[in-house]
Structure formats: structure tokens, C-alpha cells
Amino acid sequence: MAERTHLTPRQKYGEELRRRRLAAGMTQQELAEKVICSHTLISHIEAGRRLPQPEDARRLDQVLGADGWFERWLLDLENRYADHFAEAAELEQQAVEIKEYAATLVPGLLQTETYARAVFRAFSPNYRAEELERRVVNRIERARVLDNPASPVVWTVLCEGVLRRRVGGGAAMAHQLGEIADHAEAGRIRLHVIPFSTGAHALMESMVSLMTFADMAPAAYVEGLLTGQLMDEPSRVRNCQAAYYLALGDALSHRQSLALVRAAAREHEHGERVQHP
Structure with a gap:
């Protein structure tokens, strides 16, 4: 009892x-x-x-x-997150491995406070300050899962557009990309960028997050505007995994990706156009 x-x-x-x-x-x-x-x-x-x-x-x-x-x-038992993401947020905290692809913006787990605030401001032009700050705090809280240096193992694949879009201004974007690069250099995340020169690839239609667990079947999460879907049906998860690995094969290496992210951070900081290193 x-x-x-x-x-x-x-x-x-x-x-x-x-x-x-x-x-x-x-x-x-x-x-x-x-x-x-x-x-x-x-x-x-x-x-x-x-x-x-x-x-x-x-x-x-x-x-x-x-x-x-x-x-x-x-x-x-009200969730701190949007209804369509609530279950995925819970599972994210239990995952032993997370593989993410970001098509348009930095994944939530890697967002800095300034970047997250700019995202929420753009989404809610008539926001209330206290509500916006609550959302920012909740998003930053998610990143605590990265405090453990061993688990979860995190793979991050970014479309080159994520690096080019100047969210929150040049300084904010430079800091955001610097944080991602620091995680990659420290070995906390495996980083890959899919350059525009690749053209079509298997994940170009949607972001995706693949989660693996110690004691239950893997899951996949995809999201669009005001909607999201968590999938645990084995065949659908396998299809998402296959698409991820196909796209990964079209990405730059970890070393090349890290160099590109560092270069993009410098160019945002100086207000220049982001170029390949």
C-alpha cells in the first residue's frame, strides 16, 4: 500500500x-x-x-x-502540450533512441529559448505574454532529456532550409546553430544535413520523429499545422524508418554537416547569405 x-x-x-x-x-x-x-x-x-x-x-x-x-x-490530467503532440511528448521522455528529421524548423528538443520564443510569436500574433512564456518554458523543459550524456541516443537530420531560415534574427539564429553544432561536436547528437542540391528525397513531404524504447514497440510521429499523428502500428513504423534511412543516405556526412552548420552560424551572425563551406 x-x-x-x-x-x-x-x-x-x-x-x-x-x-x-x-x-x-x-x-x-x-x-x-x-x-x-x-x-x-x-x-x-x-x-x-x-x-x-x-x-x-x-x-x-x-x-x-x-x-x-x-x-x-x-x-x-491536462497536458502541457497541444493535444495532437501530448502522447508523443510523453513517449519522447521514455525513448532510448530518437531519430528526427526536420523539414522547416529546428526540432523542439534542440531549440534555444530565443528561437522557440520567435517560433511561438510567429504562430500567435495576438499572443498573451504569460501564455507565450509558458509555451517556451514547456519546450525548453523537453530538452532536459538531453542532460543525460548516454540516453537517449539522438540522430538529427536537417533540411538545409532549416539552416537558412533566419528565425528570431541573425544573432538568435547564429546562437541556435552554434548550440546544435556544440551538441554534435560533443558527441551528444549525430548530425546530418540534406542539402538543396540533393533534390527530391524520401522525407521531403514531412518532418518525422522515430522513437525506440527499452520495453515496448517503436513509434513514429509526424506533424502538420495544428495536427499530428503518433503511429505504433508495426508496418507503418517500418515504412517511416525505411524512408528515414533512404533520406539519410542522401545527406552530408556528420563531419560535412557540422562544418556547414558552423559556417551558417557565422554567416547569420554577420548578416551574410549562408553558403556551403
Whole structure:
């Protein structure tokens, strides 16, 4: 009983689901079929790794006769992130390996405070200062996953356009690229840039984040304007992985990429056009 006091609210939510499922005499697979979701999702919820979507919570209440418990308590577990990214943000913190491709802007895990603030200002022209700062803090908090020098292993593939787009001004962009280069030089991330000269490549339609875990199946996340999709279906994740490796084959080497990022940082700092080293 003493052990339960150390459970997080999400783990307690999962424990309640497990308790009610067992009381109803159902396996995870049987519950998943009745709720119309994957067996994997039920497993993740019970382990406190993920939360159901509101419609899934409503179906859990109906199937288990929980009188609205799961839907009501879901509201109390409000995410710090946009709904479409919330589950991916949770999984990101548990990953042992993250492979990212960024098509238009620096990945959230690598954004500096100034860069992130400029991104949020551009997205919300009528922003409130306190709301903008909350978003910036949440984004910077994500980067703490990089404080551990050993895990997760991080691969970052950037489109050359990410280096050229001057977000937040020349000085801010120079600092941002300098931070990325520092991580790469220190061995914290593996860095590759896909130059414009490559032309078409396998990931040009979308950003993607591939996450691998110690105790569960890998997942992939893609995102667009006000929308995102987390995928854990094995065949779809494998297709995303295949596209990533195809694009990686078209990228500059780690050494060449590091040199290009350093050169781009210097040129932003001096207000020059970014050129290949």
C-alpha cells in the first residue's frame, strides 16, 4: 500500500483502469476490442505511459460501467502540450533512441529559448505574454532529456532550409546553430544535413520523429499545422524508418554537416547569405 503513494497521477489512472478491467473479468485484448482501440494502447494506459483520447475515455466508462470516471479524471490530467503532440511528448521522455528529421524548423528538443520564443510569436500574433512564456518554458523543459550524456541516443537530420531560415534574427539564429553544432561536436547528437542540391528525397513531404524504447514497440510521429499523428502500428513504423534511412543516405556526412552548420552560424551572425563551406 505504501508503494502506491509514489505513483504519478497517470500511473494511478492506469491502475484504476487495470483494477476495473480485472473486476470485469476482461483481458486487455478483450477490453480493446470493446472500446475499439489497440491492445497496445490499453497496455500503455495501464502502465501510465499514455492517456486515452476523450472519446476512448468515454467508451472505457461505457464498457466498464464507470459512470464517467475515466472521462472526468482525464480532464484533471491536462497536458502541457497541444493535444495532437501530448502522447508523443510523453513517449519522447521514455525513448532510448530518437531519430528526427526536420523539414522547416529546428526540432523542439534542440531549440534555444530565443528561437522557440520567435517560433511561438510567429504562430500567435495576438499572443498573451504569460501564455507565450509558458509555451517556451514547456519546450525548453523537453530538452532536459538531453542532460543525460548516454540516453537517449539522438540522430538529427536537417533540411538545409532549416539552416537558412533566419528565425528570431541573425544573432538568435547564429546562437541556435552554434548550440546544435556544440551538441554534435560533443558527441551528444549525430548530425546530418540534406542539402538543396540533393533534390527530391524520401522525407521531403514531412518532418518525422522515430522513437525506440527499452520495453515496448517503436513509434513514429509526424506533424502538420495544428495536427499530428503518433503511429505504433508495426508496418507503418517500418515504412517511416525505411524512408528515414533512404533520406539519410542522401545527406552530408556528420563531419560535412557540422562544418556547414558552423559556417551558417557565422554567416547569420554577420548578416551574410549562408553558403556551403
